[in-house]
Amino acid sequence: ASGRTQIADHPLALAPVSAPASSVDGFVREFLKNLNFTQGVPLSASSPNDRYLALAHTVRDYLMARWLEDQRGQREAQSKGVAYLSAEYLLGRQLDNNLLASRLTDVATEALAKCGIDIDDLRQQEVEPGLGNGGLGRLAACFIDSLATMSVPSIGYGIRYEYGIFRQTFVDGQQVEQPDAWLSLGSPWEFPHPEAAQTISFAGHTETYDDDGVERSRWIPAWNVQAVPYNYMVPGYHNGRVNTLRLWRSVATNAFDLRIFNSGDYEEAVRAQIFAENISKVLYPEDSTPQGKELRLQQQYFFVAASIRDFLTNVLAEDFDLEKLPERIIFQLNDTHPVIAVPEFMRVLVDEKKMDWDAAWAITQQCFAYTCHTLLPEALEVWSVDLLGRLLPRHLEIIYRINDEFLLAVRERFGDDEMRIRNMSIVSDFPERSVRMAYLATVAGAKVNGVAELHSQLLRDKVLPDFNEFYPGKFTNVTNGVTPRRFIRLANPQLADLITEALGAGWTVDLERLRGLESFAEDPEFRARFAEVKAANKRTLNTVLLARDGLSVPDGHMLDVMVKRLHEYKRQMLKVLHIVTSYEGIISGRVDVKDVTPRTFIFGAKAAPGYVMAKRIIHLINAVGSVVNADPRVEGRLNVVFPPNYNVTLAERVIPAADLSEQISLAGKEASGTGNMKFALNGALTIGTDDGANVEIRELVGDDNFFLFGMTEPEVEALWAEGYRPSEFYQKDEDLRRAIDLIASGAFSGGDRTTFEPVVSNLLYDDRFMVLADYASYIAEQGKVDAAYGDQDAWTRSAILNVARSGYFSSDRSMRDYIQRIWHTPPAY
Ligand code: 4GP
Structure with a gap:
């Protein structure tokens, strides 16, 4: 012994x-x-x-x-830590x-x-691990990098998807999804711990029982799976700190039935295994079927239940006084996907730890905070009561009780204003009885934050105004940020060296120091070197694209880049209309090709597998690209490049090479954007609307170094209110008409007018995101871009000023804001 x-x-x-x-x-x-x-x-x-x-x-x-x-x-440590709960981590290599x-x-x-x-x-x-889809997943990856770099005690929790998001291929210009087998050759970065698996239960029923004179509820689940933790290292930059990312994999409790196997029914013998493993198979399974919806809810509950249990049993001491939980932990809910953690936490405290409801609720309200990443109402998740009741019956009861008490408090405050009650109820009756997860998160969260100034303001005033009135001070803003380690140091080593030479070391962890570059913008020699770095990055990109996809970026072209998920609100369609307008000008002879600024347009975008219009737009981009690129009349001055399967690895090559960053969403729709920050930090100039973090970027870099166009959010609102008729814009604007007519004529579909008819009629008769209304202003601003690009030296000066003034967009600053406004954790231990 x-x-x-x-x-x-x-x-x-x-x-x-x-x-x-x-x-x-x-x-x-x-x-x-x-x-x-x-x-x-x-x-x-x-x-x-x-x-x-x-x-x-x-x-x-x-x-x-x-x-x-x-x-x-x-x-x-006895100090408070952060648990970041996120369905996505788009880590990159x-x-x-x-x-x-x-x-x-x-x-x-x-x-x-x-x-x-x-x-x-x-x-x-x-x-690269395909564990994320878009902005919020990459943001999570930037945040854990910053937390480690700042030595903040924290852990990231998520799901280890076996196939991640799909791998995109193009067949005849159309998106085809392939499984992304990122694990097939083994991942050296993960540490599986099957011995530490948690049992996660589902379905069944609930019952009440007498517990020494107290009536309590308990959940008798019907089936369960095992959640196996896989740990990943999250090293801080040059500080010796290594935090943890813990991703859960789902495996069957009894993976294999030998009795059935020996009876010869081999399929049935492994049925449980297949069923269980589906939970961590793919990110965002198609949810247009009831099975798909249920699988998503299973995923969400699976990972948050495992994470909460992990924290309570493995991090806290056995005799920890649960009343003190708010002093030890804050769970940050990255969008609505992890919000089912709220009733799970309550269930654990009340049913398992036998805490009194009110005490448990008071604790819960201090242990969660919620970040919203959208303004699109359809992106705020709801779960039907029917599904919730079947899959998580006890959680549904808990949600009902939270809602009852909440609405009681609302009545106390505002009287029996039934309209207001209906608007604020966590459980809505329309169009089917369902639970609004964003509302649940808002009621439960100590704080609710948007991800850019404008977004937070719209969230407060337009999306959740009643809640803001009811909970003064609950709403706050934390503008997103990106990690300069990956997106400058790794992605743009030559720029990093140039900056270090100018400013000395240290800027990588103190990005505001980039301000020091302002004076270098006035130095012709520095400008020449900066321009040389950009040119070198373009050559590197050319080599990469050639090897990867057989695509090229010709020398001397302006690199005009639009990379982001494909969504109508982001308006890739507006970019297409710009390209088609330039092309139409050339082939109609109205524009002398010699006057066209040579541009390569790079797209990178995946469409959600079930999003038909987004896929049509992808098809159209590819179709326009093949026609324009091959037309000798263009003399190679317009070049459309759409490498498939845009991911972090490719982003690291594209962003440093870009001249022009396209951030052209309809004002009021893009929550923040983070690509916009990465481009500015790498010396691309932005053409953008007054939307999301563009607003802050423009304020910082200055109007002279930013190409602004389009309606503002109040103008958008006003146009809607007055009745938006896109066809009127089509009628009025000759260039627009020519561009749309060219698409409709079949010029990009081998003469077939039906292929892109749905895209055209969507623009003319629906156009929810007002592409046509902003077209004229966009084209005019692109004219200014061409003119500005004509003076290369002045352009480079602006590019340097973009770098110098974008230090605010470091995710280190975002983390400091979270700590100060939301988490109140010690900066380090
Ligand atoms: C994204 C937003 O669309 C983007 O504006 C924002 O920068 C990013 O989150 C991070 O906050 N939203 C998503 C999503 O990725 O799935 O809703």
Whole structure:
């Protein structure tokens, strides 16, 4: 027994003694060791995948000591931490980021060179985890990077989707979804812990019972699955800190029935396994079927229930006084997907921990905060009462009670204003009885935040005004941010070096220092070097696109980029109309091709598999591209490039090369945007509406360095109120008519007028996002873009000023705002 105690006390039992030596020879040794002992091959017989995995394991080894130390610290700390609950983490590749964070890039490069290996070849082996869709998933990844870099005690919780978001391919210009098998060659960055699986239950019924004179409820579930944690390292930048991202995988409790197997029914023998594993199969399963909807709710409950249990049982001490929970944790709800955590938390406190309802509710209201990422009403999730009652019967009861008490309080405050009561009820009766998850989150959350100034204001005044009146001070804003580590240091190393040369080190963790570049904008020599970096980035992009998709970015072209999810509100259609207008001008002879500024238009966009109009727009972009690119009359001056499967890896090459950033959503629709920030930080000029964070970008970089067009949000409202008839714009504007007519004529569909007819009639007779209303202003502003681009030196000056003035958009600043306005956590421990 005494021997065991001694071992438990031994430093090695708590954490490895130290990281391997950070020398080239030390790295070589570790790398070869991993090749031999982890991959089981000698260098001479190793495949590129072996080498990549060995390299990744080596980097892990360097981070391990700090990771274990920080996990222990987090368990032992008595201070408050953050648990970020998110259905998505769009991480991007890990290798480079982890090398950068641990200052190992040079050592690793040299060490591998000594082994005869070009580290660049190994970089290409890494398949990025497809665990996110768009903005909110990438935001989550930026936030955990910043939290680690700022040493904030925190953990990210989510789902380890086996296939992630789909891999996009184009067949005849149309999107075809393929499974994204990102795990097929193994992921060296994850640490599975099957022994720490949690049981997560579903369905069944509830009952009340007498618990020593107190009537209590309990849930008798019908089936369950196991949630297996997979841990990922989240290293801070140059601070030795390593936080954790914990993603859950769903497996069957009894994966395999030997009795049935032996009876010969092999399919039935593994049915439970297939059923259970579906939960963590894909991100955002198609939800147009009832089965799809149910699967999404299963996913949401699955990961938040596992995360809450994980925190309560593995992080808190066994004898922790639950009344003190608000001093130890805040769960940040990243949009509505994790909101079912609220009734789950209540269920655990009331049913399992036997806490009094009011006490539990008071605690819950301090332990959650909610971030909304949208303004589109259809994006605010609702769950039918029918589905909720079947899948999570106890949670539905809890939601009803929360709602009853909430509405009682509303009546007390505002009287029996039935209209207001109906508008504020968490449970709505129309069009079917359902639970409004955004309302539940708003009622439960200590704070509710939007993601840019304008968005937060609209959220408060237009989307949830009654709640704002009822809960003064609950609503706040935190403008989004992006991590400068990945999006400048890794994505744009040459710019990073130029900045360091000008400003010295330190700006990577204190991005406001970029202000210092303002004076360099006036220095011709600096401008020339800045322009050279941009040109080099374009050449790199050209090489990448050529290898990846056989596409090219010709020398001397302005790079005009629109990369983001495909959605009508983002208005890729407006961009298409601009291209078609330029093209039509050339082929009709009204514009001399020699006067056209050579531009390459880059698109990157996935459409949700069930979003038919978005897919038609993708088809149209590709169709326009093939016609325009091939037409000799254009003389190569317009070039449309649409690489499929836009992802973080490609973004890191596209953004640093861009000249013009397209942020052209209808005002009042884009919550924030984060791509807009990445472009500005990499010296692209924005053409944009007064929407989302564009507003703040423009304020900071200045009107002279931003191309503003389109209606403002109040103008949009006014036009709606007055009755928007898109066809009137079509009738009035000759250029617009020519562009639309050209599409309608079949010019981009081999003469077939039916192919894009739905797109055209949607524009003419519906046009919910007012593309036609903003067309004229957009085209006029694009004219100014061309003129400005004509003076390259002035353009470069503006580009530098964009970089210099965008330091505010670091996700480190966002995290400081969250800490100050919402979490009230100590900045570090
Ligand atoms: C996105 C918003 O569309 C975008 O404006 C914002 O920058 C981003 O969240 C992060 O806050 N929303 C989503 C979504 O990704 O799925 O609703």
